[in-house]
Amino acid sequence: MDSALPAEQRAHLALQAMTLDEKLQLVHGTGWGVLRDGDPVAPGHNGGAGFVPGIPRLHIPDINLADSAVGIRMAARESRYATLLPSALGLAATWDPDAAYLYGSVIGRELRDQGYNMSIGGGVNLMREPRNGRNFEYAGEDPLLAGTEVGNLIRGVQSNQIIGDVKHYALNDQETGRNTINVLLNQRAMRETDLLAFQIAIEIGHPLAAMCSYNRINGDYACENSYTLKDVLKHDFGFKGFVLSDWEGTHSTTKAALAGLDMEQPGSDFFGKSLLQAVENGSVPRSRLDDMAERVLYSLFASGAVDHPPVRRVVNPFLGLKDAQHIAEESVVLLQNEKQVLPLNKNQNGIIAIIGSHADVGVLSGGGSAQVDAPGGNAIDASEGAAVWGKPVYFPSAPLQFVCEKAPHANVLFDSGDNLQAATTLAAKADIAIVFVHQWMTEGQDAASLSLPEKQDALVEAVATANKKTIVVLETGGPVSMPWAPRVAAILETWYPGIGGGEAIANILFGDVNPSGKLPATFARQDADLPYPHVPALTEATGNNGMNAHADGTKSEPESATVDYNLQGLKVGYKWFQTEHKQPLFAFGHGLSYTNFAYSALQCDSPSKAVTFQIQNTGQRSGDEIAQVYATLPASSGEPFRRLVGWKRVALAPGETRMVSITPNPALMSVFDVKSDSWKLEPGMYRIEVGAASDDLKLQTTVGLP
Numbered sequence: 023m024d025s026a027l028p029a030e031q032r033a034h035l036a037l038q039a040m041t042l043d044e045k046l047q048l049v050h051g052t053g054w055g056v057l058r059d060g061d062p063v064a065p066g067h068n069g070g071a072g073f074v075p076g077i078p079r080l081h082i083p084d085i086n087l088a089d090s091a092v093g094i095r096m097a098a099r100e101s102r103y104a105t106l107l108p109s110a111l112g113l114a115a116t117w118d119p120d121a122a123y124l125y126g127s128v129i130g131r132e133l134r135d136q137g138y139n140m141s142i143g144g145g146v147n148l149m150r151e152p153r154n155g156r157n158f159e160y161a162g163e164d165p166l167l168a169g170t171e172v173g174n175l176i177r178g179v180q181s182n183q184i185i186g187d188v189k190h191y192a193l194n195d196q197e198t199g200r201n202t203i204n205v206l207l208n209q210r211a212m213r214e215t216d217l218l219a220f221q222i223a224i225e226i227g228h229p230l231a232a233m234c235s236y237n238r239i240n241g242d243y244a245c246e247n248s249y250t251l252k253d254v255l256k257h258d259f260g261f262k263g264f265v266l267s268d269w270e271g272t273h274s275t276t277k278a279a280l281a282g283l284d285m286e287q288p289g290s291d292f293f294g295k296s297l298l299q300a301v302e303n304g305s306v307p308r309s310r311l312d313d314m315a316e317r318v319l320y321s322l323f324a325s326g327a328v329d330h331p332p333v334r335r336v337v338n339p340f341l342g343l344k345d346a347q348h349i350a351e352e353s354v355v356l357l358q359n360e361k362q363v364l365p366l367n368k369n370q371n372g373i374i375a376i377i378g379s380h381a382d383v384g385v386l387s388g389g390g391s392a393q394v395d396a397p398g399g400n401a402i403d404a405s406e407g408a409a410v411w412g413k414p415v416y417f418p419s420a421p422l423q424f425v426c427e428k429a430p431h432a433n434v435l436f437d438s439g440d441n442l443q444a445a446t447t448l449a450a451k452a453d454i455a456i457v458f459v460h461q462w463m464t465e466g467q468d469a470a471s472l473s474l475p476e477k478q479d480a481l482v483e484a485v486a487t488a489n490k491k492t493i494v495v496l497e498t499g500g501p502v503s504m505p506w507a508p509r510v511a512a513i514l515e516t517w518y519p520g521i522g523g524g525e526a527i528a529n530i531l532f533g534d535v536n537p538s539g540k541l542p543a544t545f546a547r548q549d550a551d552l553p554y555p556h557v558p559a560l561t562e563a564t565g566n567n568g569m570n571a572h573a574d575g576t577k578s579e580p581e582s583a584t585v586d587y588n589l590q591g592l593k594v595g596y597k598w599f600q601t602e603h604k605q606p607l608f609a610f611g612h613g614l615s616y617t618n619f620a621y622s623a624l625q626c627d628s629p630s631k632a633v634t635f636q637i638q639n640t641g642q643r644s645g646d647e648i649a650q651v652y653a654t655l656p657a658s659s660g661e662p663f664r665r666l667v668g669w670k671r672v673a674l675a676p677g678e679t680r681m682v683s684i685t686p687n688p689a690l691m692s693v694f695d696v697k698s699d700s701w702k703l704e705p706g707m708y709r710i711e712v713g714a715a716s717d718d719l720k721l722q723t724t725v726g727l728p
């Protein structure tokens with residue numbers, strides 16, 4: 023209990039004082055608990071997704087962990103309040119590490135207030151599959167952007183003296199068949215894409231826990247895969263915390279323990295009596311069990327959970343709303359703004375039509391274990407208390423209300439969008455028509471296509487035909503196709519904007535906030551342009567992964583289908599579109615502003631030296647620009663596509679010029695050499711490009727590395 027000692031030493035001392043049974047107690051949960059009606063709930067369980075009883079005799083606290091990807095889940099069960107933050111993909115669209123730290127701080131602060139000392143958020147799975155149901159929980163298609171944002175989010179969580187985590191390690195990039203699919207990907211591609219995102223998040227965030235995923239990776243389940251767990255995560259990445267399985271993602275005792283799994287969740291099918299037997303018969307060395315327990319102890323000491331147990335208090339909803347709204351305002355991406363139809367005029371006195379997506383009562387949130395409970399119940403069905411798995415939940419932040427406040431002289435009229443004729447009639451007589459479209463996404467299933475559901479494309483087409491000043495506001499879990507884009511004036515992507523979403527959207531529409539977000543993922547024109555035109559293993563018969571059971575109650579799971587990511591390989595997202603010469607609808611890094619920026623004076627002497635350039639705000643209003651730096655490696659690297667190697671978010675007043683200097687980490691300019699199992703900086707000529715988006719590069723130069 024001497025907090026002056028380093029956590030490693032304290033963990034070791036505590037371990038030495040523990041009995042075999044006490045060590046075993048630390049390496050598994052106590053069952054599904056509150057997650058499964060009727061299951062026993064251990065005393066001391068705080069109502070979250072998991073619980074590990076502590077060892078009072080040694081002052082080792084219980085571990086009470088909660089799902090908290092975009093805010094704390096299941097607060098309603100205990101009549102608690104939790105702030106719904108914007109989706110993590112929306113956070114990624116801010117490209118703002120400070121926003122990410124704030125995001126995690128809100129989650130960590132509220133977890134402590136609710137009596138938890140561990141978070142299981144921190145999803146950083148790369149968007150290989152734009153139709154993945156959980157993309158709203160992750161940070162997009164680029165490893166540097168995703169790893170940087172989630173790493174800072176984890177830093178924020180752990181700044182509240184609780185255990186943070188990173189998940190789902192690894193290549194759990196789709197929901198279809200997630201429990202059984204065998205994902206294939208060669209080591210170089212793995213290290214330069216999905217695992218690089220985890221590596222960067224771990225280097226920045228130092229998560230004290232990592233959750234291994236359900237799927238297989240090149241044959242072995244992720245929770246018993248010694249290459250990914252031992253060789254890469256623990257050895258190469260130097261991860262010192264503990265690896266916990268996803269819920270029922272453990273598939274063996276000895277193989278999993280020897281491969282590097284340290285804790286089974288939620289129960290003890292494999293790491294309870296079976297592990298004791300394995301230790302007693304020697305198939306699992308006692309030293310391995312010691313290491314498992316010591317890692318858990320290390321995380322408890324290093325997080326501050328031992329020295330600073332949570333002090334329960336009411337969550338501050340006002341602080342949470344302010345923080346969430348600030349992040350939401352930075353996350354909105356202005357995709358299109360023909361004839362500067364935006365920002366809207368506050369003094370207008372005409373008719374403003376607000377159509378669709380329950381914009382009269384709230385904004386959409388994502389489903390599954392990331393689902394946060396809405397204050398006052400679901401805004402579209404208040405009869406419910408806690409959220410119901412598989413049902414969309416809207417949060418009571420109504421765009422309609424805030425638009426009315428912004429334009430007090432206008433006649434703001436709402437139409438549900440359910441009836442095409444009614445919506446069209448309203449649009450025809452309005453001066454401005456704002457159509458809100460939604461794409462509800464959830465854990466447990468993928469979207470079968472990029473198309474908006476529920477005939478919303480037809481709704482937008484009808485409104486756009488009736489009104490030339492049609493603005494589309496997207497509330498989506500990820501990229502969607504927009505066949506109507508050429509026929510509407512403006513398009514805003516607001517993701518799932520969180521508890522402050524309605525006001526954030528109105529602030530952007532009326533120019534009180536200048537949009538600054540940029541896409542963290544490529545928006546393809548159509549499914550056919552993707553590496554996989556159809557979600558692998560998703561068929562009519564299987565549905566997604568059995569969690570959306572069929573009408574007759576049968577559950578189907580694709581029989582351990584193989585998903586071969588080697589086709590896509592290194593070319594995730596924008597790299598695919600460049601190599602395949604396909605034109606995306608909106609490119610990675612794209613995002614407009616209400617002002618304009620000019621780039622000049624690029625200087626770069628070597629691939630491992632600083633890239634400097636000037637950027638000027640040439641418009642009439644202040645704004646933030648996210649200036650991006652891309653590198654194309656020498657031909658010998660075999661990577662004929664650009665990769666993001668750095669960026670900076672720059673706030674500029676009208677007319678202001680700023681010199682920007684970005685020094686890419688040499689590792690980001692390297693290739694992973696499987697033979698030597700190391701990163702290599704190739705000699706040769708590097709192309710350095712600087713600009714506003716991956717398809718809007720203003721400056722370029724070539725520099726050599728001897």
Ligand code: GLC
Binds near residue numbers: 089142189268391
């Ligand atoms: C779920 C999810 C994981 C979540 C856990 C506990 O299946 O995959 O993200 O943290 O189980 O709810």
